[in-house]
Amino acid sequence: MSEERIERDFMNRDEQERRAFLEQTWCDKCLQENLGMKEPAEYEYKGIVFIEGKCNQCGEIVLTELTDEEF
Numbered sequence: 741m742s743e744e745r746i747e748r749d750f751m752n753r754d755e756q757e758r759r760a761f762l763e764q765t766w767c768d769k770c771l772q773e774n775l776g777m778k779e780p781a782e783y784e785y786k787g788i789v790f791i792e793g794k795c796n797q798c799g800e801i802v803l804t805e806l807t808d809e810e811f
């Protein structure tokens with residue numbers, strides 16, 4: 741399995757799905773859920789799809805890991 745980070749296009753997702761991902765977040769720094777994220781980027785790493793953005797409140801990196809059912 742590739743250990744490279746493979747870029748994916750977050751904008752290929754439909755608007756409703758994008759909004760859900762941007763709103764449904766968990767921030768490790770704020771220790772709060774659903775603060776939202778900005779500047780989303782999507783990629784695949786070791787067979788797992790991640791959506792990475794910055795917390796709307798503190799600006800820290802927020803990572804959402806997608807399970808099989810979600811992609």
Ligand SMILES: [Zn+2]
Nearest residue numbers: 767770795798
């Ligand atoms: Zn935060």
